[in-house]
Structures are given as C-alpha cells and as structure tokens.
Amino acid sequence: MKEISAKNIRLVAMDLLARREHSRLELTRKLHKRFSDKQEEIEEELDRLQSEGLQCDARLAEAFLQARTSRGQGPSKIRNELKGKGVSQDAISLAFEACEVDWFDLAQTVAEKKFGDLSGQLQDLKSKGKVSRFMQQRGFSYDHISSLD
Numbered sequence: 189m190k191e192i193s194a195k196n197i198r199l200v201a202m203d204l205l206a207r208r209e210h211s212r213l214e215l216t217r218k219l220h221k222r223f224s225d226k227q228e229e230i231e232e233e234l235d236r237l238q239s240e241g242l243q244c245d246a247r248l249a250e251a252f253l254q255a256r257t258s259r260g261q262g263p264s265k266i267r268n269e270l271k272g273k274g275v276s277q278d279a280i281s282l283a284f285e286a287c288e289v290d291w292f293d294l295a296q297t298v299a300e301k302k303f304g305d306l307s308g309q310l311q312d313l314k315s316k317g318k319v320s321r322f323m324q325q326r327g328f329s330y331d332h333i334s335s336l337d
Contacts, residue, residue, distance in 0.1 A: 197223055197233045202242070209248040212238070213274025245275045249283035257289050260298040265327025295332040299323060306336055 200222060204210055210218075212234055219230045237243040249270055256266045263284065270280050299306055303319055310316050323333045 194229050194233055197226065197229055198237075201233060201237060205237070205242060209251050210243065211245050211248050211273040211275050212243060215243060246279045246282060248273070249275050249279045250286060253283045253287050253289075257287070257294060260294065260301070260326060262295065262323070262327030262329070262332065263291055264329060265325075268327075291328070291332055292335050295323060295328045296336060298326060298328075299336050310336065 197219060201215055201219060204215060204218060215234060215237075216230065219234075220227065223230060234243065252270060252273075253266055256269070267280055267284075270283075271277075299319055299322075302322060303315075306319065310319065319336065320333050323336075
C-alpha cells in the first residue's frame, strides 16, 4: 500500500481550496474521511495552510455572506449556515460588520420579486401570513418583515 505523506494531504487540501473557500472544520472533515489514520498530520497541514493565508475562515465568511445576500437570503439563515460550517462567532460578526447590506431593502426586494407589488396583499391576513412565512424561511427577522410595505 502506498505511504501517505504530508505532501499528499496538502495536495488534496489545496485541490479542495482551489474549487471554493472551505472553513477549517469542513477541510478537517473531508481530509479525515480520506486520511482517517493521519489526524496529527492533517492538523499540522491545516495550521500551515492557515499561516500561509491559503485557508481563512474570515475570508470564507465574507465570500459566503456576499454570495447568500445576492441570492436573497436574510441574516439569520446566513449566520446559521456559517455556524454549521464551523466558522467562529467573531469571524461571522466581522463579516457582517464589513458587509454593506441594507437588510430592510433586501427584504423588500426579495418579497417584491416573489409576490409582486405588496401594497394590497399585506392587508389580507392570509396573504400577509404567506409573505411572512416565506421571508422567515429566507432568514429575515420580524423587524425586516414588519417593515415591508
């Protein structure tokens, strides 16, 4: 059987990072699947990739936030997805501070894209509930939803 070296681990990690940004947790999981008996070498290689700036959770959080807002997702859903990827709360907070998204404007845009002109729809309780549920699924807060006109 072929001996697995740190170089092999690095090549696989670099291949994954070349496709898209990965959090450290995501890379750890994927590398452990591939090289289950090389935990120490994986951690050393991930430390090296971080020190070289090739893997960065903060950069992942910023790119992820930008991608999800362009798809019309709200802050709650984005935060939860980043937490699921193992990104620290500090990195998430910094990414949200750095982004220049007007969440109220985005909520209005998303709702109008899905439901058209909202002016008459939000008077009817059934329609209002439908809009509200959709926006909550998208990750918008009550404040964002209640500001819709």
